[in-house]
Amino acid sequence: MKDLIQKLINEAENEIKSSLTLASLEELRIKYLGRKGSFTNIMQNLKSVRSEEKPAIGQALNAAKNELEQHLTTKQKTLEEEVLKQQLSDDSFDTTRPGTHYETGHIHPLSQVQKEVEEIFSQMGFAIQDGPEIESEYYNFEALNVPKDHPARDMQDTFFLADKSHDHHGRMVLRTQTSPVQIRTMEKFGAPLRVIVPGRVFRYEATDASHDSTFYQVEGLLIDKNISLANLKGVMTEFLTRLFKKETKVRFRPGYFPFVEPGIELDMWCLLCSGMGCRVCKHTGWMEFMGAGMVHANVLKAGGIDPEVYQGWAFGFGLTRLVMMKYGIDDIRLLMGGDLRFLEQFS
């Protein structure tokens, strides 16, 4: 067997030496080292060798293979250099001609902004959490203080799953908001807590320029002792200023969400006119940004946290709408439409 290996090496070396082109060298690589090549063949015949000889022959084979690979690589470099020299000495070869352009992909604008949001909140000490997109009615509504048949359910049109097999947590739905992850993280980690939850949500809605049936939200939840909405104002002013890289102000208005008490809507300074009033902000100087509020005592209880000891705030904003604001996109459907002519502008 050893003689056979040596013979093969000698034969291969001679052929490599006399090979004149990169193509013929590639053929030799396949002939000796390819899937059906001579060395692979011998490897397969190793079965018939007596077991006490196997280690030595196996070693010899590996060494031979390595040697051959080295010969092939050295020869390949020599041939490549020769080709280059030839091209450079050839007057008709234009060295200033641009090279071949290869298309490379890039991160989707939604994911780019999601990453920026995650980085800013991470720097402020928030952990990033995830939750299921197919959720139970319990987590999506009940645990968030929206009981069955409560009119507040009409605020978010829901896709119910046809599958009727469900446990005590009710029917399964495509989550309408990232808020169910509030309960899941409270159950998992308890208090104190500081998390954000970016994720995809679904609503049974007719689409238009600012509404889609699938879009992204970012949930925020902070629970600790002595927490007030003043902390939320500070965190959001800092977040938006860092994200838009210019001074930003926020304001609170009353708003209703069953899972917070009091509930607020947070507006941010119009980025286009810096609060002066323009067409985009309908001359108010402010743009609606998100819903938020102090976490309702019933929600804290549902998450296993004692509302007598801890309190906190939660918020939820539309990541898709934020991307639209950041890049001045006037139709939400462009973002999920998959049209490369649109997406290539964000590389």
Ligand code: FA5
């Ligand atoms: C909620 O979904 C609440 N869960 C937010 C919340 C969390 C309030 C925690 C309080 C405490 P709302 O339905 O308003 O709220 O949606 C939040 C954001 O999602 C909106 O401000 C908007 O930016 C975005 N959004 C809502 N519907 C759509 C839609 N169809 N298409 C795109 N974005 C949407």
